[in-house]
Structure formats: structure tokens, C-alpha cells
Amino acid sequence: MARVLVPFDDSDPARDALEYAFELFPCGEFVALTVVDTSSVPFIPSSSTDDTDDQLEELLGEASERLETAGAIAAEHDRPLETDVAIGSPAQQIIECAEENDLDHVVMGSHGRSGVTRILLGSVAEVVVRHSSVPVTVVR
Secondary structure, eight states, X not given: OOEEEXXXXXXXXXXXXXXXXXXXXXXXXXXXXXXXXXXXXOOOOSSOOHHHHHHHHHHHHHHHHHHHHHHHHHHHTTOOOEEEEEEEOHHHHXXXXXXXXXXXXXXXXXXXXXXXXXXXXXXXXXXXHHHOSSOEEEEO
């Protein structure tokens, strides 16, 4: 039975990727990963402040909400779904999660970001495809 990682940021492509993963691996086990992108948090000195703690807490709350959406999609398809939250660079966290958790495949949306942010930071999907040690399916 394949263990499949589906990075989930609650964008339309991520939702499509989760549903496609259920079709592609009818007997699979699924893990939805959402990443709190630390590039959105200002530089944090060695000692944290209440403001940075509050901001991180808010971002973690948003991540939990995204995973609730993934869980609802899985329930609609009557599929069990493990969930996980990581903090850091999305591409790096996706690659590390796949390697460290003995996952067999990654199914992800072609994009989650849009506009200038995507152009400046590059495509997460492209980085994952280039550096993943497991097969990656990108859903458009």
C-alpha cells in the first residue's frame, strides 16, 4: 500500500491534488502536510518577543484550519487522512517530510501562490520535483 504525501495550503490546486491522490491511489494511506512559511515572519532574534510569538501562534492556527479543510475533503471521499504541520521553507519541508516518514509518492498542486510572491520565490512544485527522492505527481 502506497503512503502518499499531499502538501495542502487550501488553494484550489491543493484541493484538486488531494482529490486526485484519492483517485490515483485507491488503497493508499494519505498524509496532508501544511507548512507555516517562515519567510512571512520577520527576522526573529535569539530571544522571541510577544509580537513574534503571537504572529507564529496565528500562523499555526491558520495551518490547523487548512488541515481541517483537508480532513473534510477526505471525509467526503470516505478516506482516512493523517495531518501534519511543519515550520520553514515549504519546498524543503515537503522534501524532508517525504524522506523522513517513509512516504512513497508526493501528489501536489502546480501552484498555491500567485503574483509577485510566486515569481520572486520560485515554484515550490518545481523545487520539489527537482529534489525529491520519491516520485512527484503535479496536478494542474
